[in-house]
Amino acid sequence: MKKFNRKFMFGAATAAHQVEGNNKNSDFWVLENIPGSLYKEKSLDAVDHYNRYKEDIKILADAGLNSYRFSLEWARIEPSKGNFDKNEIEHYRDMINFCHDNGVTPIVTLHHFSSPRWLISEGGWESETTVEYFGRYCKYVVSELGELMPYICTINEANMGVQIARIMKEYQAKMAKATKVQSANADVQVGINVDSQSSMEKYYRAAGEAFGIDPRKLHTFHDPRTEHGDLIIMKCHEKAREVIKEINPEIKVGLTMSLYDYQAQPGGEELVKKLWDEDFLHYLPYIQEDDFFGVQNYTRKVFGPNGKIEPDENTRLSEVGNEFYPLSLAGVIRFVAKHWKKSIIVTEHGIATSNDKDRVELIEEAIAGLYDCIEEGIDVIGYMHWSLLDNFEWQLGYTPKFGLIAVDRATQIRYPKESLTILGNMSNSRF
Template structure:
């Protein structure tokens, strides 16, 4: 058995809109229910985590896990601009208190993709006023709940808008496929449904009526982002971080980034370098005062002379279509550590699959890479698997299964999977030596 340090955090993660249900004041609720929606189905009651959080956290505890990452829903806390709902703030206080009472370290994300509907109507994530709004929200949360918040991630996957912008350029023909053996980067680590550009345009036209603004001004967090929008996101992070530290300097504050393991074939080195800059190194100047970095990884991308190489039909893939490559996480940690000396927290890593034995193997292989990084002196302080529950995967609905716990949504009954017990066992007894099939790591 290979043990992590006693203080190493192992647990799982969720996002409020994906699990709580009935988030009626959010932009995502509006987008799910608009005519011609791009969503395969609405979130509705989700998996009712809002009311069943004690049951879910208890399952995490019984498995042996020590941490839980979840998000506070801005649209619940501030359903109308400037009006903070005391009842909803009290709800999240109860969740935090339950974690502390049961020796579970809470890691809270202030913004995990979904936003108040009113924010989008006022210009959303391309409006400079959003910086002030986000700062006020962060200040409210930490003023009311700060003593219960050891870790805060201000914004989840702050680089996601840039990645989505690349996909939109591909769809509109700005990026050309250069050969039958290569393709432009069309993958993001989030559930999006982008079948045709025409459908998206019709969808955004319908959204203009919902939000009361012109369609081109509908800027949700997952809209393709301009350079101005990129700056606004980072200003939101900096202002929120500074506000949090002013109220309670003991809170550890960071941000999370979506990072692929970029690997180069001969001639692909420049493509890798550009992707790594876009995904990570360009953001470093804004993170200098942060206490930790949240790393989120699900797979790798292989680059040739003409860009990202399309996997062949023999490549093992997950239900989301990512290459099944758990070793990507360790590689990403090593890359990040070359530019970042402060603590690294794995805030998301996981797999969508209908076969739980694949999930157990994925966790084993991914954590083997993490353990090797820790042994080599890299400052990794924890790992939260995505996700605790099978949940609402944004535009893809409920067909993706990332969870350690299955849910029958007709009854909301929980069914813990063997992978949950396996993850908890690592926390209590250590990481088992690699099995024979794991030792045969896939290469380039």
């Protein structure tokens, strides 16, 4: 077995809305419950991580993992504009302290897709005021918990809205040509459900009513992003970094991005170049002062002169339509490292499958590729598998299974999988 340095962080990741349950003040809770919702089911109690986090972190630690990436829920901490809930910040204080007590390094994400309901009514992720609001939230959290958080990811998958805008444009073009529409999940690394045009129009009308805004001004983090909105995200990140460093300069700050291993066959080079610029390169000026970069990867995409080359019928696919290709992670790390000379943390990597043997195979092959990257001199300091628990995969509901731990949601009993043991053994073999 390849051995990693003792300081290397092996862990797993979750997001608050996907695991905590009853996140009733968030925008996604609203969207799950409106008439004609595109969500296949409601999050409800999720996997009750809010109340069972000690059990879950203990399972992680007992398996040998030494780090845990999770998000704080803004909608819990600031349920109404300008009003912070002390009980909720104390909940997260207890959670972070429990990590430390069990030898687990917390990697805290301040925003992982879900937002307070009130923020969306105020203009959401296309509004300049969000920069101020996000900075205020970050200041409160770091003032309260900063000494407990060695690593902070400000925003999860800051480029997600750009990717969604791209696939929606492609989807509309396919609809206009009346061609077969492939699931959008193979084209964006988040659980979204692209339905018929009429269904989506009804959904947005109902959403507009729920938030009390013109549906054309609905801007959640999962909505297609304009160039202006893309800049808003970067301003939010810069503001958060500024606030964090003012309060505690010792905290390591970064953000995460959804990245594919883009591969070009002859004639596809220009397409791949354009995609890398959209998904990663144009953000570089905004992250130069960061301490680390979070890579999030699940698969590859191959392009020829006529565009994306779809996998053939014999290709192994995950439950969300991604090609099974473990070496995509190393491919992305190598590309990022050409342009980013500081630390890299793999903040998400995984597979949606009900067959855990696939997950084991993915982990073993991907980690071998990651090790090769380190041997080449790339400063990769951690690997967080997505996800610690089978969870609520946004609009796709609970069907896709990403977890190292299965959960019977009728009883909330946890069942660790072989993949957790395999990953834990890798962590235990560090020297």
